[in-house]
Amino acid sequence: METIFVSLGAGLLQAFEPLNLFMIFAGCLAGLFVGCMPGLGSVNGVAILLPVTFLVPPTTAIIFLAALYYGAMYGGAISSITLGIPGASTAVATVFDGRPMAQQGKADKALMAAAIASFIGGTVSIILFTLFAPPLAAFALKFGPQEEFALMLLAFATFIGLGGDDIPKTIFSILLGLVLAAVGFDIISGRPRLIFFDMVEFQRGIGFLVLAIGVYGIGEMLWTLETTKGTVKMHRVNLGWARMKENFGEVKQYINSTWLGSVLGFFVGTLPAAGATPAALMSYGLSKTFSKDPDSFGKGNISGVAAPEAANNAASTGSMLPMITLGIPGSPTTAILLGGMIIWGLRPGPLLFTESPDFVWGLIGSMYVANLVTVLLNLALIPVFIRVLAMPFTMLTPIIFVLCVLGVFATTDRMFDTWLMLIIGLLAYMLRKLNYPVAPAVLAIVLGPLAERSLRQSLISSRGDVMTFIERPISLVCILFAVALISYPLISKFMKKKRAGETSVDPAA
Amino acid sequence: MTVRTAELIMAIAMLLLSLGLMLNVYSDGLRIGWVDGRGPGAGMWPFWLSLGMALASLATLIRWFTGATPESRNLDPYIAPETLFLVGVSAASILVLLILMNLIGTYLSLVLFMFFYVRILGKHTWFTTIAMMIGTPVFVYLLFEVALTKYLPKGLPFFEEIFLVIDNLRYEYFY
Numbered sequence: 102m103e104t105i106f107v108s109l110g111a112g113l114l115q116a117f118e119p120l121n122l123f124m125i126f127a128g129c130l131a132g133l134f135v136g137c138m139p140g141l142g143s144v145n146g147v148a149i150l151l152p153v154t155f156l157v158p159p160t161t162a163i164i165f166l167a168a169l170y171y172g173a174m175y176g177g178a179i180s181s182i183t184l185g186i187p188g189a190s191t192a193v194a195t196v197f198d199g200r201p202m203a204q205q206g207k208a209d210k211a212l213m214a215a216a217i218a219s220f221i222g223g224t225v226s227i228i229l230f231t232l233f234a235p236p237l238a239a240f241a242l243k244f245g246p247q248e249e250f251a252l253m254l255l256a257f258a259t260f261i262g263l264g265g266d267d268i269p270k271t272i273f274s275i276l277l278g279l280v281l282a283a284v285g286f287d288i289i290s291g292r293p294r295l296i297f298f299d300m301v302e303f304q305r306g307i308g309f310l311v312l313a314i315g316v317y318g319i320g321e322m323l324w325t326l327e328t329t330k331g332t333v334k335m336h337r338v339n340l341g342w343a344r345m346k347e348n349f350g351e352v353k354q355y356i357n358s359t360w361l362g363s364v365l366g367f368f369v370g371t372l373p374a375a376g377a378t379p380a381a382l383m384s385y386g387l388s389k390t391f392s393k394d395p396d397s398f399g400k401g402n403i404s405g406v407a408a409p410e411a412a413n414n415a416a417s418t419g420s421m422l423p424m425i426t427l428g429i430p431g432s433p434t435t436a437i438l439l440g441g442m443i444i445w446g447l448r449p450g451p452l453l454f455t456e457s458p459d460f461v462w463g464l465i466g467s468m469y470v471a472n473l474v475t476v477l478l479n480l481a482l483i484p485v486f487i488r489v490l491a492m493p494f495t496m497l498t499p500i501i502f503v504l505c506v507l508g509v510f511a512t513t514d515r516m517f518d519t520w521l522m523l524i525i526g527l528l529a530y531m532l533r534k535l536n537y538p539v540a541p542a543v544l545a546i547v548l549g550p551l552a553e554r555s556l557r558q559s560l561i562s563s564r565g566d567v568m569t570f571i572e573r574p575i576s577l578v579c580i581l582f583a584v585a586l587i588s589y590p591l592i593s594k595f596m597k598k599k600r601a602g603e604t605s606v607d608p609a610a
Numbered sequence: 611m612t613v614r615t616a617e618l619i620m621a622i623a624m625l626l627l628s629l630g631l632m633l634n635v636y637s638d639g640l641r642i643g644w645v646d647g648r649g650p651g652a653g654m655w656p657f658w659l660s661l662g663m664a665l666a667s668l669a670t671l672i673r674w675f676t677g678a679t680p681e682s683r684n685l686d687p688y689i690a691p692e693t694l695f696l697v698g699v700s701a702a703s704i705l706v707l708l709i710l711m712n713l714i715g716t717y718l719s720l721v722l723f724m725f726f727y728v729r730i731l732g733k734h735t736w737f738t739t740i741a742m743m744i745g746t747p748v749f750v751y752l753l754f755e756v757a758l759t760k761y762l763p764k765g766l767p768f769f770e771e772i773f774l775v776i777d778n779l780r781y782e783y784f785y
Contacts (some may be wrong), residue, residue, distance in 0.1 A: 605659055
């Protein structure tokens, strides 16, 4: 316990280094910006800006990106409330009560509640993170390749069991990512694999950033162009010092749902398939259930704004927990951060705590600071961001396209990758329109090489005996959970059918 | 094309893609099973996972025929005409940007790209357009070439010469 405080102190000191502090501010601002632009979320911001962060050392880079992740969760609320359009998918639940409040002229109250709830959610989950991460990482040190593989299987199983998307399409998306990750030279036998059309360029493999920027840069922008066309009505916000002070007094109205959302968000956030969006929706639902006045939800109840906002911030920190301690990303954004860590030359996984303590604790320390910085920036800059929201998309779109193209080029120095990015982006757009989930594919291309290596290492050490995964207790538990998650949708469907069958039989009898 | 047709075509395309991947692994002569004394073959991972992709696509096809997916019952157009225009133009403009980067270099292509997107598509004022046309390449030069020390594509030799002059100036006065 004492060592945690010492390390945390060192991390906080690191966060206050001038460059890092500057990057926290920059990251929070960038995050607030991408968060409040409809159609752009943390994942797009992180994917598009990752190549630019090669400018600074890895610790500073991840501090910037984590701050961006964080800021995007705050920013999402701004457009949810003033425009009635979620600024990011994570802020969908904020619209339910944020929009009615804005229509009643209480947009300032809603924005304040969102900021304060986000702050509390973020702080609670960072404290939980600090307490859970070191013991979890220490526990995970015992993991061999079998456990690693079982854990990744579990991560993918969460998409099937909890993702809520069409199951064959989810499976397809996961497998596509895993297979694309195998393109290039095989690390164990050294043989070239899947060199499409005998093109030499494929020998280096498909970089994960090419896929991530293709999907979340190009594909998502095309999707956004489609969904945000037409004009929207913006609500006026009156926010001065007097109103702010008055609004601070109302915190106790929504403090309970904020606590609930914070804790719930953290734990839901740690699951790979769940993340911030379902956490926010669940938190909204639960605080409605526990509320004394559930009917006022959806009509402008301030708790309905606070609960999802606390949860999505808590979830963003929660999803960092498995990424830092186990090397399994808890969300698409952390999947991209994990890919970035590999590019920076860090080895994700439980050893990170012992091998690069500066990196880990610098990140944790920065999250405390970033949380404070974001809430201040958010409150101070609300008028600015409302102006930003009025910016036409035809100015932002070309800048994003240019950043995508040049960002991909800058990471690999090959024009070929920019072509590949465009093709992947178009394909992702078309697949997404047909309800194929894209997040699992991005997670899979990051985890693919690690999963294949751990599977083959386990099989080599057991001389081809598949039972090795079941004989080791931790891996057995993971596999059992994975099997349960995969079969959960089938069972629940069967139960529903059975119940439907019973009710239809009853009247006849 | 309706969403219904699009889902059928996409599922068939993805099924063919999966089979193609399996064939690719097979024709490269990669071992897909256990190699004695060596462990799992290099083709094991891509081959069996591609088979899984093929099965998942088959499942989607079956669900399409039985009408189990919402898309298979959706008769709306897959991409609405006005969307098709916006998305098509955007994708085409990136394509042209990539081609031009190889011919006339990154910076001139960026100027043209911004002119097209901001002025023609966005119909912004000339002031905004020119600010974007000048601002973007300058920003890109400072960020990628100066700060990140990357050599962005400069196009054919004729166009490359122009930028070598700028680079020379930079190295002469700033380093």
